[in-house]
Amino acid sequence: MSKKKKIDEINVILLRQEKAKVIRNLYERQLKLPLVDIDLTLDEYLKWEPNPDEKKKILTAYNETYKELPIHLDIEDRFNASLESGDIDQIKESLGQILSIENIKLEKKINILERSLEADPNSAEIWEIYVDFADNNIHINSTLERIYKRALKTISSNIGFAIKYLRVLEKNNTEPEELQSTEFMRRLII
Amino acid sequence: MDPQNTENLEIENEGKQQEHEIEEEEPEDSQGQVIEEEDEVIDGTYQENGNGGQEILALEAEFRTTHDADLARRLIEIYRDADDIANLRRVRETFLEHNLLLEGREFGSKMRIIFSKEDWLQWLQDEITFAKTDEEKKAMLKLFDRALEETLCNTMNDFSKSKLFWADFDVAKLAAKYVKGLFTNGTVRKNGVTLTLNKLINHFCFDFNRGSKFFKRLRKFELEYNDNPNE
Numbered sequence: 244m245s246k247k248k249k250i251d252e253i254n255v256i257l258l259r260q261e262k263a264k265v266i267r268n269l270y271e272r273q274l275k276l277p278l279v280d281i282d283l284t285l286d287e288y289l290k291w292e293p294n295p296d297e298k299k300k301i302l303t304a305y306n307e308t309y310k311e312l313p314i315h316l317d318i319e320d321r322f323n324a325s326l327e328s329g330d331i332d333q334i335k336e337s338l339g340q341i342l343s344i345e346n347i348k349l350e351k352k353i354n355i356l357e358r359s360l361e362a363d364p365n366s367a368e369i370w371e372i373y374v375d376f377a378d379n380n381i382h383i384n385s386t387l388e389r390i391y392k393r394a395l396k397t398i399s400s401n402i403g404f405a406i407k408y409l410r411v412l413e414k415n416n417t418e419p420e421e422l423q424s425t426e427f428m429r430r431l432i433i
Numbered sequence: 434m435d436p437q438n439t440e441n442l443e444i445e446n447e448g449k450q451q452e453h454e455i456e457e458e459e460p461e462d463s464q465g466q467v468i469e470e471e472d473e474v475i476d477g478t479y480q481e482n483g484n485g486g487q488e489i490l491a492l493e494a495e496f497r498t499t500h501d502a503d504l505a506r507r508l509i510e511i512y513r514d515a516d517d518i519a520n521l522r523r524v525r526e527t528f529l530e531h532n533l534l535l536e537g538r539e540f541g542s543k544m545r546i547i548f549s550k551e552d553w554l555q556w557l558q559d560e561i562t563f564a565k566t567d568e569e570k571k572a573m574l575k576l577f578d579r580a581l582e583e584t585l586c587n588t589m590n591d592f593s594k595s596k597l598f599w600a601d602f603d604v605a606k607l608a609a610k611y612v613k614g615l616f617t618n619g620t621v622r623k624n625g626v627t628l629t630l631n632k633l634i635n636h637f638c639f640d641f642n643r644g645s646k647f648f649k650r651l652r653k654f655e656l657e658y659n660d661n662p663n664e
Contacts, residue, residue: 262655262659265655265659266652266655266656269648269651269652269655270652272634272638272648273638273644273645273648276638276639276644277641278640278641278642278644278645279641279642279644279645280645284645284648315641318641319641319642348639350639351639353639354639354640354641358640364549
């Protein structure tokens with residue numbers, strides 16, 4: 244075999260390995276998340292993956308995620324039942340319980356809050372819970388700015404949201420001209 | 434244009450769907466547009482449609498003062514009927530800027546909603562229809578980004594980059610279909626698709642029921658585009 248042919252063959256193998264790595268990474272990212280169809284994703288992965296070492300590694304990740312699954316199932320059951328009730332007191336109660344659980348990720352809690360808003364985007368009560376949660380748990384000013392802005396867009400009469408929004412804009416060094424450029428800020432100023 | 438267009442997107446509530454089947458991609462045409470039912474063609478003036486110029490001027494004047502959502506939607510319907518994209522954009526931008534509720538309200542009560550997900554889906558669908566050149570089609574991806582940032586609900590991710598995203602799932606599905614269509618007709622490269630789908634993964638990956646959706650879509654795309662490297 245000529246040298247060039249050998250190099251070509253090696254390049255083909257390397258390219259295939261690189262492509263396999265992309266797919267494997269996607270499976271790995273997904274299997275590290277406690278999602279409803281995690282078992283089926285694992286089955287799909289095991290059928291696809293020919294490399295036993297990689298299988299072992301990803302199975303370990305899956306097992307870790309699997310341990311978290313019961314708590315997520317419980318959260319989903321509790322949250323969905325409260326949403327189905329359509330009763331704001333039940334929703335508030337389930338949100339209070341879920342948001343106080345310590346060993347789940349912040350992103351999951353935000354997901355639950357966003358899904359509450361999905362059920363009713365203009366609920367002042369849910370926005371109050373969301374803003375309160377953001378105050379105590381999110382420490383990135385640009386993120387807070389966006390949450391307050393959304394809350395204020397929806398519930399523009401809430402002076403508490405407006406003050407929080409103005410404070411975070413101040414921290415983010417927003418120019419006064421920019422501040423006054425939006426209609427809802429003009430209304431606030433008036 | 435048919436005001437019910439958004440209903441033709443076959444957007445079902447997949448949030449409750451728990452099956453793990455390989456999903457069927459909705460068809461796209463050769464222009465990268467999502468195929469929908471044939472629009473009703475209205476080739477007329479505002480007058481022929483019963484919306485005289487005077488009436489539009491009056492609506493516009495009132496809208497400028499009140500920024501009322503119902504007025505905005507009436508104007509949007511008039512301009513949609515006339516395929517008047519410039520005025521559609523102007524009214525929608527103004528509507529979006531002023532989408533205020535004057536007061537909060539009780540959970541579940543029927544009050545006028547702000548610029549809603551349905552408004553966004555209609556806007557996106559209209560712009561898809563009007564986007565003819567590659568430039569315009571690429572610009573659509575920016576509009577999808579805006580829509581994903583503005584629409585309420587679902588999950589977010591990426592605190593590491595100091596960003597908080599929230600997005601509507603139906604808008605996200607439309608974005609995924611659209612970018613795949615752009616790839617099929619050669620408007621965007623593979624990286625454009627993977628970038629968009631990765632963004633959507635980040636939007637939704639913490640959603641228990643829907644989190645897998647865009648992982649599957651991206652894997653399917655990678656396998657289709659690359660051939661299966663393990664075969």
